[in-house]
Amino acid sequence: MxxxxxxxxxxxxxxxxxxxxxxxxxxxxxxxxxxxxxxxxxxxxxxxxxxxxxxxxxxxxxxxxxxxxxxxxxxxxxxxxxxxxxxxxxxxxxxxxxxxxxxxxxxxxxxxxxxxxxxxxxxxxxxxxxxxxxxxxxxxxxxxxxxxxxxxxxxxxxxxxxxxxxxxxxxxxxxxxGGRQGLDVGAAQSEVIGQWKGDFAGLLQRFDSDGNGRLDEQEWNRVRLAAQLEAEDRHRQHSQQxxxxxxxxxxxxxxxxxxxxxxxxxxxxxxxxxxxxxxxxxxxxxxxxxxxxxxxx
Structure with a gap:
């Protein structure tokens, strides 16, 4: 060809x-x-x-x-x-x-x-x-x-x-x-904890009750509970917009x-x-x- x-x-x-x-x-x-x-x-x-x-x-x-x-x-x-x-x-x-x-x-x-x-x-x-x-x-x-x-x-x-x-x-x-978004509690909680870890010194100051410079299991439970409450509050405020x-x-x-x-x-x-x-x-x-x-x- x-x-x-x-x-x-x-x-x-x-x-x-x-x-x-x-x-x-x-x-x-x-x-x-x-x-x-x-x-x-x-x-x-x-x-x-x-x-x-x-x-x-x-x-x-x-x-x-x-x-x-x-x-x-x-x-x-x-x-x-x-x-x-x-x-x-x-x-x-x-x-x-x-x-x-x-x-x-x-x-x-x-x-x-x-x-x-x-x-x-x-x-x-x-x-x-x-x-x-x-x-x-x-x-x-x-x-x-x-x-x-x-x-x-x-x-x-x-x-x-x-x-x-x-x-x-x-x-x-x-x-x-406008309250249109549902709340994924686990994801929202993880996001808040991730933000708090960015200031780990502040995280210790808030939740290290025994002052040993680290967070034990009981203190981490308090962190997770506080993060869940913070995530729910943020979602509530966002839904009111x-x-x-x-x-x-x-x-x-x-x-x-x-x-x-x-x-x-x-x-x-x-x-x-x-x-x-x-x-x-x-x-x-x-x-x-x-x-x-x-x-x-």
Whole structure:
């Protein structure tokens, strides 16, 4: 088999494998969205959940989009440079980024803080425009800098989430405070004892009743009883605090999605992408079979 046929075969196998992987992934994500019932923040069970709500501003938090300078709650941007060589031309990515500030979702029954890191964020607000500056908000160039940058073209894109916009969120949910956590007495007791051992001199001062510089079995029993009482008191105080809800990236292979569109629209989009992956897989398989037949391997 010559080099051309080997390269073609490698591309065909890659298309088959990649198409199959993409199809199965998008089908799995669509099923997760449709099979997960919508929950209310106030009564949601701990674990993998989905919410519908509205984005709210947080106190003492001011976020400004980097390319437009517009206030928002979350942003993502891309800066590309136009490159041409002969008859070929393309846009080359020169800079990109996204914000990592937490979002506040309100569904009428409660509020939930969302860590967007690792999420598929799909906002509806998107702006695309072009210019001749490396950064659209950068200072105008003059002198030699202007001469060297003459003729350069850039394409900018910026996506944003704003306060008051609807948001669909699916991910790992957890709550603290509000009496929602049970007490693991053994683990909590061990944690308190571990903290006390960090100041062993203080531990001896409190529990070494005979002053011999060590703790015997009876004195250790007193330590364990005092640590249990301390752990129970800490848990009681923590339970009296208002409940705080958080969502973040699931630990398992489950989708983490934040979207301005609802689950039905997202599922349709994923099904179309899965169909595209299936077509690519089929085309790659047919090409692979044809190349193997031509080369008689």
């Amino acid at each position: 010559d080099t051309g046929h080997l390269l073609g075969l490698a591309c065909a196998v890659g298309a088959t494998t990649g198409g199959a992987w993409w199809c199965l992934r998008r089908l799995g994500e669509a099923r997760h969205l449709l099979d997960t019932p919508t929950s209310k923040i106030r009564s949601a069970a701990q674990g993998y959940v989905e919410f519908y709500g509205v984005l709210r501003e947080q106190a003492n938090t001011a976020i400004v989009a980097p390319l437009t300078g517009k206030p928002c709650l979350w942003w993502r941007f891309r800066i590309e440079e136009y490159q041409a060589s002969g008859k070929s031309h393309s846009w080359r990515l020169v800079d990109s980024g996204s914000s990592e500030g937490w979002l506040l979702l309100d569904d009428g029954t409660g509020s939930c803080l969302i860590d967007p890191r690792g999420a598929q964020v799909r906002p509806t607000t998107r702006e695309v425009w072009r210019g001749n500056l490396r950064h659209p908000r950068g200072p105008a160039r003059s002198g030699w800098a202007a001469w060297f940058s003459a003729g350069k073209r850039y394409r900018y894109s910026e996506e944003r989430l704003h306060a008051g916009q609807p948001l669909y969120a699916i991910g790992a949910f957890r709550s603290s405070g 208002p409940a705080q809800h958080h969502m973040g990236r699931p630990g398992e292979a489950q989708p983490f999605i934040l979207s301005s569109a609802g689950e039905d629209e997202l599922a349709r989009h994923f099904y179309w992408q899965a169909a595209g992956g299936a077509v690519l897989c089929l085309a790659g398989a047919l090409a692979t079979a044809w190349l193997l037949g031509v080369t008689r391997l």
